[in-house]
Amino acid sequence: MEEKQPVLELENVSVAYDSEAGMVQAVNNVSLKVYENTIVGLIGESGSGKSTLGNTIMHLMKNNAVLTSCTIKVMGQDIYRLNKKDLRKFRWSQMSMVFQSAMNAxxxxxxxxxxxxxxxxxxxxxxxxxEANRRAVELMDIVSIDSVHLKSYPHELSGGMRQRIVIAIAIALxxxxxxxxxxxxxLDVVVQRSxxxxxxxxxxxxxxxILFISHDFSLVTELASKVAIMYAGRFIEITDSHSLSQSERHHPYTQGLIKAIPHLTSEDVTIEGIPGNPPNLVELPSGCAYHPRxxxxxxxxMRERPETRLVENREIECHLYETVEK
Ligand SMILES: Nc1ncnc2c1ncn2[C@@H]1O[C@H](COP(=O)(O)OP(=O)(O)O)[C@@H](O)[C@H]1O
Ligand SMILES: [Mg+2]
Incomplete structure (x- = not known):
């Protein structure tokens, strides 16, 4: 098999927001590699830091965001070392983003x-x-929208069509x-599927x-080959999605997510949620942020934050597993 190049490399990325309540530690020391021609999922509850990380990779952070020293490379290029002009060229042509709620924007x-x-x-x-027109028609074809809609305004299109347009714009270059x-x-389930x-x-x-961000566990595992599971700003587990149905040796939070998927049995559907709420990112619990749940x-x-360890090739931050196989 040919050696694949990382398209995205994150090393020790931390982002905090300066807020009235204090520093909100939205992304907390995450590292990840995404290789070419692969889909990596990023899953986490609402507020776990997913969008913050996406926006940070695009170098489009909010004004009150503080990025600590780290490496973010796209195609081998450290994007925080690009000047404004080169960054503008780089964005959309090398990396792009379908922003959350973009179809309404x-x-x-x-x-x-x-x-x-x-x-x-x-x-x-x-x-x-x-030439630009020709490519626009081609893009419409790729996302399966009749090119007569090039003349339409956003409000004239359905949500699903607008989302296809947003995807077309993201892949245009x-x-x-x-x-x-x-x-x-x-989107509703049928449109979501299409x-x-x-x-x-x-x-x-x-x-x-693709770095595919979602709070929907089953969606991510269907699409992605590798999944990073985010909890309170940290990647508490990075696993291949295949092993999510194969093995019990996961982070307890991951196990909770697996259990929370509705299981269709012959007569009933059972859903087990994870009790409790995500922590306050201004005042994280001591030790492992997941310990209260x-x-x-x-x-x-409660005392010590677990380091990352390898468990059957999965990177897991949890004291239940011995620090071996490193
Ligand atoms: N501009 C901001 N100022 C202060 N806190 C913010 C700001 N934007 C997001 N946050 C907080 O950062 C955390 C992570 O948010 P976000 O990245 O949007 O999470 P997700 O996309 O996983 O739902 C949340 O607690 C959110 O309230
Ligand atoms: Mg989000």
Whole structure:
């Protein structure tokens, strides 16, 4: 098998927000590699830091966000070392993002055509109108929307169609990495399914890497080959998705997520949730942030934050597992 190159490399990434209540530690020392032509899932409850991490990779952070020293490389390029001009070129052409709720953020006074063409013109001053138009039609074809809708305004399209447009804009310049932040969350189940199938289909052809962000565990495991599970800003487990149905040796939080998937038995559907709430990110619990909710917690968990250890090739932050196999 040929050696794959990492498209995205995160090393010790931490992001905090300066807020009235104090520093909100939204992302807490995460590391991850995403290789070309793969889909990696990022799963976590609402407020666990997923969007913050996505926005940070895009170098589009909110004003009160503080990034501590870390490495974020896309295609081997440390994006925080790019000057503004090069960063603008890099964004959308090498890496792009489908932002959370983006389908509701399309410009209401511009046609779909204008919004797609804008991507081409802002990246290539020399592109002809004719060529840009040709590519816009091609993009519409890729996301399976009739090109007559290039003349439509966002409000004239259904939610599913608007989401396809947002995806078309994200892939317009053939980026190597596409971050998708909850791309189907606002849609009903049938539309969600068709968008997911479309994403899979396009990825197969274009072979870009996807960081697929979602709070929906079953969705992520269906799509991704590798999954990072985020809890209170940390990756408490990074696992291949295959082993999520194969093995019991996971982080207790991961086990809780697995159990929370509705199990269809012959007569009934059972859903077991995880009791308790995610912690306050301004004042994290001592030791392992999951310990107040963890059914297996013991005294060490309250005292010491567990280092990452390898358990059958999964990276797990949990004291239940011995620090071996490193
Ligand atoms: N601009 C901001 N200022 C202060 N806190 C913020 C800001 N944006 C997000 N947060 C907080 O950071 C944490 C992570 O948020 P977010 O990354 O949006 O999580 P997720 O995408 O997993 O739901 C949450 O506690 C959220 O309230
Ligand atoms: Mg989010």
């Amino acid at each position: 399309l410009n209401p006074v511009l046609t779909i055509e204008d919004q797609i063409l804008d991507v081409f013109f802002s990246h290539d001053k020399n592109i002809s109108r004719k 053939d980026p190597k990495l596409v971050i998708m932040d909850e791309p189907t969350t606002a 968008i997911l199938d479309k994403i899979k289909e396009i990825q197969k052809v274009k072979k870009f890497a 963890c059914p297996h917690a013991f005294d060490l968990c």
